[in-house]
Amino acid sequence: DAMVIQNPRYQVTQFGKPVTLSCSQTLNHNVMYWYQQKSSQAPKLLFHYYDKDFNNEADTPDNFQSRRPNTSFCFLDIRSPGLGDAAMYLCATSLDSLSYEQYFGPGTRLTVT
Amino acid sequence: KNEVEQSPQNLTAQEGEFITINCSYSVGISALHWLQQHPGGGIVSLFMLSSGKKKHGRLIATINIQEKHSSLHITASHPRDSAVYICAARKGYGGATNKLIFGTGTLLAVQP
Numbered sequence: 001d002a003m004v005i006q007n008p009r010y011q012v013t014q015f016g017k018p019v020t021l022s023c024s025q026t027l028n029h030n031v032m033y034w035y036q037q038k039s040s041q042a043p044k045l046l047f048h049y050y051d052k053d054f055n056n057e058a059d060t061p062d063n064f065q066s067r068r069p070n071t072s073f074c075f076l077d078i079r080s081p082g083l084g085d086a087a088m089y090l091c092a093t094s095l096d097s098l099s100y101e102q103y104f105g106p107g108t109r110l111t112v113t
Numbered sequence: 114k115n116e117v118e119q120s121p122q123n124l125t126a127q128e129g130e131f132i133t134i135n136c137s138y139s140v141g142i143s144a145l146h147w148l149q150q151h152p153g154g155g156i157v158s159l160f161m162l163s164s165g166k167k168k169h170g171r172l173i174a175t176i177n178i179q180e181k182h183s184s185l186h187i188t189a190s191h192p193r194d195s196a197v198y199i200c201a202a203r204k205g206y207g208g209a210t211n212k213l214i215f216g217t218g219t220l221l222a223v224q225p
Contacts, residue, residue, distance in 0.1 A: 006155075042199065042215035043156070090156060102146070102213065106155035 003027070004105035006091050012111045013081050021076040021108045023091030032074040033102065034066060035090040043090055049074060050096075078110075086112045116140045117202050119216040126223050132187040134219045136200030139181065146213065147174050147185045148199040156199070159185070190223045197221070 013019040035043035160174040176183040200216040
């Protein structure tokens, strides 16, 4: 089945140690999004790619970066994770600007020790 | 005040009951999503609608654009329906972004 896949589902990293979260999609969608969701809060959009064009939200910390080497894959890099970065990270995709539905992956739960 | 408001925040129901979750928004939108999230889990998209009504199994979603209000109904509720239900409004009208404005969610617990 076509889907949005996130690996790993659970990630533990140490304070200050760089970590990369992965998202892949078999939907051939143009747009890929990364959200951060902290406990009991709504998801917060960090950034998105429209094809190769990167769009950062104004309040996304510089500590968060993203890469999209091809249509299928998108990575979230946290350069120096702090304890406050512990959260669920959700990847989503949408076909393009004419199709509004977003398809979400299962998420990666990040723990920072 | 949040641009997207949900009520109730918490809801407990007995198995078999008819459930309604409400969502009101204060901005112009092009579509509204209903999402489901089980505790500790990822998000599943239930509906996306811009007018009228949609039905999928025991789930029904309605939207009234003039009143800026949407409802999610669950018929014959079951304990496996226990989850957080999130209303999210999309403000963009085309272009490169589909930015969603999320409601605070409704935590539903269906007891057997």
